[in-house]
Amino acid sequence: MNRRQRTITAVLWIGVAGVMAITLEPTIPTDLAGVARLFVVVLALGLAGVYLFDPWGLISRTHQVGKSGEP
Numbered sequence: 001m002n003r004r005q006r007t008i009t010a011v012l013w014i015g016v017a018g019v020m021a022i023t024l025e026p027t028i029p030t031d032l033a034g035v036a037r038l039f040v041v042v043l044a045l046g047l048a049g050v051y052l053f054d055p056w057g058l059i060s061r062t063h064q065v066g067k068s069g070e071p
Contacts, residue, residue: 001059001060001062001063006051006052006054006059007051007052009051010047010048010049010051010052011048013044013045013047013048013051014044014045014048016040016044017040017041017044017045017048020037020040020041020044021041023037024037024038024041
């Protein structure tokens with residue numbers, strides 16, 4: 001996966017986090033649905049960070065399948 005594809009994917013995850021953040025109440029969530037929404041926002045931002053910064057070459061190694069002839 002090249003830099004442009006990773007950036008586009010990260011922007012999509014940031015968009016998901018933004019849409020879910022709109023549904024959150026401005027207070028600390030007290031019910032299970034609020035906690036689940038907050039979890040989705042944090043997870044989406046985490047995935048965006050992984051795709052954007054590619055720590056430890058994780059995304060590059062994962063998406064190299066097929067370049068070396070191996071499945």
